Amino acid sequence: xxxxxxxxxxxxxxxxxxxxxxxxxxxxxxxxxxxxxxxxxxxxxxxxxxxxxxxxxxxxxxxxxxxxxxxxxxxxxxxxxxxxxxxxxxxxxxxxxxxxxxxxxxxxxxxxxxxxxxxxxxxxxxxxxxxxxxxxxxxxxxxxxxxxxxxxxxxxxxxxxxxxxxxxxxxxxxxxxxxxxxxxxxxxxxxxxxxxxxxxxxxxxxxxxxxxxxxxxxxxxxxxxxxxxxxxxxxxxxxxxxxxxxxxxxxxxxxxxxxxxxxxxxxxxxxxxxxxxxxxxxxxxxxxxxxxxxxxxxxxxxxxxxxxxxxxxxxxxxxxxxxxxxxxxxxxxxxxxxxxxxxxxxxxxxxxxxxxxxxxxxxxxxxxxxxxxxxx
Amino acid sequence: xxxxxxxxxxxxxxxxxxxxxxxxxxxxxxxxxxxxxxxxxxxxxxxxxxxxxxxxxxxxxxxxxxxxxxxxxxxxxxxxxxxxxxxxxxxxxxxxxxxxxxxxxxxxxxxxxxxxxxxxxxxxxxxxxxxxxxxxxxxxxxxxxxxxxxxxxxxxxxxxxxxxxxxxxxxxxxxxxxxxxxxxxxxxxxxxxxxxxxxxxxxxxxxxxxxxxxxxxxxxxxxxxxxxxxxxxxxxxxxxxxxxxxxxxxxxxxxxxxxxxxxxxxxxxxxxxxxxxxxxxxxxxxxxxxxxxxxxxxxxxxxxxxxxxxxxxxxxxxxxxxxxxxxxxxxxxxxxxxxxxxxxxxxxxxxxxxxxxxxxxxxxxxxxxxxxxxxx
Numbered sequence: 001x002x003x004x005x006x007x008x009x010x011x012x013x014x015x016x017x018x019x020x021x022x023x024x025x026x027x028x029x030x031x032x033x034x035x036x037x038x039x040x041x042x043x044x045x046x047x048x049x050x051x052x053x054x055x056x057x058x059x060x061x062x063x064x065x066x067x068x069x070x071x072x073x074x075x076x077x078x079x080x081x082x083x084x085x086x087x088x089x090x091x092x093x094x095x096x097x098x099x100x101x102x103x104x105x106x107x108x109x110x111x112x113x114x115x116x117x118x119x120x121x122x123x124x125x126x127x128x129x130x131x132x133x134x135x136x137x138x139x140x141x142x143x144x145x146x147x148x149x150x151x152x153x154x155x156x157x158x159x160x161x162x163x164x165x166x167x168x169x170x171x172x173x174x175x176x177x178x179x180x181x182x183x184x185x186x187x188x189x190x191x192x193x194x195x196x197x198x199x200x201x202x203x204x205x206x207x208x209x210x211x212x213x214x215x216x217x218x219x220x221x222x223x224x225x226x227x228x229x230x231x232x233x234x235x236x237x238x239x240x241x242x243x244x245x246x247x248x249x250x251x252x253x254x255x256x257x258x259x260x261x262x263x264x265x266x267x268x269x270x271x272x273x274x275x276x277x278x279x280x281x282x283x284x285x286x287x288x289x290x291x292x293x294x295x296x297x298x299x300x301x302x303x304x305x306x307x308x309x310x311x312x313x314x315x316x317x318x319x320x321x322x323x324x325x326x327x328x329x330x331x332x333x334x335x336x337x338x339x340x341x342x343x344x345x346x347x348x349x350x351x352x353x354x355x356x357x358x359x360x361x362x363x364x365x366x367x368x369x370x371x372x373x374x375x376x
Numbered sequence: 377x378x379x380x381x382x383x384x385x386x387x388x389x390x391x392x393x394x395x396x397x398x399x400x401x402x403x404x405x406x407x408x409x410x411x412x413x414x415x416x417x418x419x420x421x422x423x424x425x426x427x428x429x430x431x432x433x434x435x436x437x438x439x440x441x442x443x444x445x446x447x448x449x450x451x452x453x454x455x456x457x458x459x460x461x462x463x464x465x466x467x468x469x470x471x472x473x474x475x476x477x478x479x480x481x482x483x484x485x486x487x488x489x490x491x492x493x494x495x496x497x498x499x500x501x502x503x504x505x506x507x508x509x510x511x512x513x514x515x516x517x518x519x520x521x522x523x524x525x526x527x528x529x530x531x532x533x534x535x536x537x538x539x540x541x542x543x544x545x546x547x548x549x550x551x552x553x554x555x556x557x558x559x560x561x562x563x564x565x566x567x568x569x570x571x572x573x574x575x576x577x578x579x580x581x582x583x584x585x586x587x588x589x590x591x592x593x594x595x596x597x598x599x600x601x602x603x604x605x606x607x608x609x610x611x612x613x614x615x616x617x618x619x620x621x622x623x624x625x626x627x628x629x630x631x632x633x634x635x636x637x638x639x640x641x642x643x644x645x646x647x648x649x650x651x652x653x654x655x656x657x658x659x660x661x662x663x664x665x666x667x668x669x670x671x672x673x674x675x676x677x678x679x680x681x682x683x684x685x686x687x688x689x690x691x692x693x694x695x696x697x698x699x700x701x702x703x704x705x706x707x708x709x710x711x712x713x714x715x716x717x718x719x720x721x722x723x724x725x726x727x728x729x730x731x732x733x734x735x736x737x738x739x740x741x742x743x744x745x746x747x748x749x750x751x752x
Contacts, residue, residue: 191578200566203718204646236749239606239745270579271573370612
């Protein structure tokens with residue numbers, strides 16, 4: 001009888017039940033070529049950029065499986081586009097002043113360009129164009145980065161024979177996703193990097209599996225804190241079919257993560273991350289830094305709702321990152337990065353292939369440890 | 377070759393690597409008699425009460441192994457005793473007024489007795505008397521509920537041949553505990569009930585194991601969120617020798633948990649707990665309630681340091697619990713209880729023996745699932 005794990009591996013054509021989310025095409029291709037499943041995080045790409053990245057990946061992986069993770073707004077009717085200028089005007093002056101003063105206090109010059117504007121405003125037309133590009137390539141999975149995928153996305157994916165995945169941080173969301181028709185759930189615990197809920201992976205995974213069972217059998221990947229093979233084995237013990245990972249790839253040699261950020265990640269312990277609304281307006285786990293502490297202080301301003309907090313934060317943090325690379329100490333203190341608590345287990349920069357091989361070995365060893373623990 | 381798990385079971389004389397912390401002697405004895413290891417939480421007992429409880433347990437378990445968890449202040453020199461009245465005077469009037477108003481607003485009459493006083497002030501003499509009582513009984517483990525056990529506790533335990541356990545929520549604390557000479561570490565993740573750190577069980581367990589390895593080989597139990605056998609198997613996959621549990625016993629038939637609290641626990645989801653300083657002054661995971669929300673509100677008062685917050689909270693919450701049982705709706709809304717996120721997986725009140733048997737079966741099934749996932 002096939003297990004959840006072997007069924008997943010057969011379905012996706014992979015050797016190891018390891019999904020790797022990365023914004024970096026090199027990581028995606030390297031994980032796929034090492035026997036896992038790379039997923040390109042492309043929610044801030046233009047359709048042209050995505051086309052270029054997927055073409056490159058196709059050349060590298062020679063038919064091996066990979067996927068795409070994008071944001072598609074729920075309905076085309078949501079696409080009343082709002083201009084960059086209008087969004088910028090909605091941000092209170094006091095908030096802009098807070099950011100200007102924070103940068104000035106830490107010796108981070110503001111630079112010539114406008115600080116409080118999004119380079120690109122997400123809209124439904126772009127979401128659909130990203131779908132068009134994705135389906136022109138031989139993708140093996142499409143994930144919607146935020147919320148329930150819209151019906152037209154699920155229909156197009158079904159027509160193309162491409163499974164649809166969705167991330168959930170609470171069992172109630174899992175139920176809605178399964179009812180909407182997704183094929184693969186990623187139960188992401190509060191220890192994960194990026195947008196996260198409150199429930200830890202160890203509790204969320206069995207809770208989600210139990211909640212969806214009465215509706216439909218959908219494989220569940222565990223996400224949140226997983227950077228080793230023993231944690232993958234723990235995920236399987238919990239009933240997951242495999243693991244969805246992100247943070248572990250940030251410090252690999254193939255990753256485009258900036259050198260200062262890599263140093264900060266490698267030095268961080270598991271207690272150096274924080275769940276903060278200071279980047280996007282929703283609770284997001286990231287490195288604790290001067291930026292998150294200023295916003296999260298008792299006397300700090302209330303973070304704005306999505307997408308207004310991003311108008312405040314995105315260019316400011318990009319500028320902070322650029323200056324951190326030049327050795328600006330204030331910028332180095334303010335710099336943050338989306339990462340999970342697993343960062344505490346990352347201590348060296350290594351090639352992707354080596355990380356995958358080590359995770360596979362560690363997974364086998366952990367499975368053997370579990371087997372022997374009940375062998376009597 | 378023995379595994380960590382079989383070595384632990386041999387060492388403690390148990391069939392299943394399952395440790396059960398409970399304030400209720402019935403639960404302790406029932407877990408021990410079912411093949412696990414019961415641990416009596418006795419940090420608020422008097423020596424006389426502890427003597428009585430342990431005598432009762434001895435009669436029930438017929439030589440089967442159990443343990444005791446108490447608080448022993450770090451040195452007898454710390455024992456400058458402070459009177460109940462002096463402690464009560466250190467609590468600001470504004471804080472007392474906040475509690476009085478909170479109760480009045482919710483229709484909870486304050487009652488005739490003084491509200492802001494501890495029934496008992498912890499001191500070193502009591503800690504030592506609890507040790508004396510404990511060592512007169514055939515205990516198989518002694519745990520220090522908070523911080524590094526004092527040297528005289530470790531020495532007495534070694535002389536008596538009783539292993540000493542300690543709870544840790546961060547790898548730095550684990551290193552200190554091992555250096556101090558503890559025999560068993562409990563790595564407790566942030567999803568646990570009671571005093572907890574920030575790091576989840578899935579990350580903390582491998583992190584603690586890696587951190588102590590260079591110092592001394594000490595078995596590690598995983599704690600935090602564990603209420604099922606599949607989570608025990610996950611703990612073993614992570615490298616733990618077993619599991620330390622608490623929340624799962626609160627809703628058992630043998631537990632003395634008050635009926636209204638049991639109903640609240642059974643109805644709670646994993647998102648109904650909160651890490652709040654509102655009960656003891658240190659971050660403690662418990663049911664989210666009118667009490668925790670009032671304290672944790674943006675305009676709520678800052679919680680006081682230990683033990684002053686307990687002066688404010690202990691009798692008030694005891695009164696709230698009593699009135700909740702009588703059907704007082706305001707009291708029912710305010711009532712809270714220390715519990716971990718695993719509460720979301722508890723849906724029925726059952727006998728301890730049945731819970732242990734089900735955890736054992738679920739553990740075996742999960743181990744089999746892991747084995748087959750790598751069987752190729």
